Amino acid sequence: MELTISIILGFMIIGAIYALHAKDLLSAVMAMGIVGYGLVICFLLLKAPDLAIVQIVVETITLVIMVAVVLDSTREELAITLDRRAILQMIAGFIVFAGLFYFFILAIEHLDPLGAHTLRMSETYVNGAVELTGSVNLVTGVLFDFRAYDTLGEAVILYTAALGVLTLLRIKGKK
Numbered sequence: 001m002e003l004t005i006s007i008i009l010g011f012m013i014i015g016a017i018y019a020l021h022a023k024d025l026l027s028a029v030m031a032m033g034i035v036g037y038g039l040v041i042c043f044l045l046l047k048a049p050d051l052a053i054v055q056i057v058v059e060t061i062t063l064v065i066m067v068a069v070v071l072d073s074t075r076e077e078l079a080i081t082l083d084r085r086a087i088l089q090m091i092a093g094f095i096v097f098a099g100l101f102y103f104f105i106l107a108i109e110h111l112d113p114l115g116a117h118t119l120r121m122s123e124t125y126v127n128g129a130v131e132l133t134g135s136v137n138l139v140t141g142v143l144f145d146f147r148a149y150d151t152l153g154e155a156v157i158l159y160t161a162a163l164g165v166l167t168l169l170r171i172k173g174k175k
Contacts, residue, residue, distance in 0.1 A: 001045060002114055004045060005042055005045055005046075008038050008041055008042055008045075009038070009042070011034065011038055012034065012035045012038040012039070014034075015032070015033075015034030015035045015038070016032070016035050018031040019031035019032045019035070025070045025073070026067065026071070029066045029067055029070055032063075032066075033059065033063045036062070037056070039055055039059075040052050040055045040059065043055060054154050054157055057158055057162075058158075058161050061161045061162070061164070061165050062161075065164075065165065065168060068168070124146075125141075125142050125146060126138070129141045129145075129146070132145070133145040133146070
């Protein structure tokens with residue numbers, strides 16, 4: 001599974017780099033879609049279907065909005081010149097990237113090996129959820145009692161994304 005996730009992450013990185021250097025905005029938007037849908041596949045491989053569902057809905061809605069904006073905008077490109085300020089911004093961006101990468105490597109060293117079972121939080125869920133929640137279904141008890149705020153947050157994200165798309169489509173339809 002590590003090899004599969006590494007390959008998908010490689011495609012995601014290639015998609016992000018292509019999005020930065022694409023000459024056409026529509027191609028850049030589609031390349032960013034590769035990154036989002038690659039994340040959906042990673043969530044599914046890591047057995048997190050709830051995150052995958054939220055990601056696929058938000059990614060699809062975002063992609064639709066971005067494609068609509070690109071198709072509605074002008075096709076003219078601006079001439080880009082490199083001055084000192086642009087070069088300093090690129091150097092600062094590289095320094096921030098290097099710092100984040102360094103902390104990422106430090107954080108990975110403290111993680112359990114992929115596939116190792118740790119019962120840090122799930123032990124409470126498994127060994128007493130029925131008594132604590134009153135629900136005979138463990139999944140329902142965990143989702144609506146232990147993780148109720150998380151579930152509420154996911155529902156709010158889905159509702160807000162759908163409401164935003166409906167609002168944008170309604171505004172576009174009135175013009």
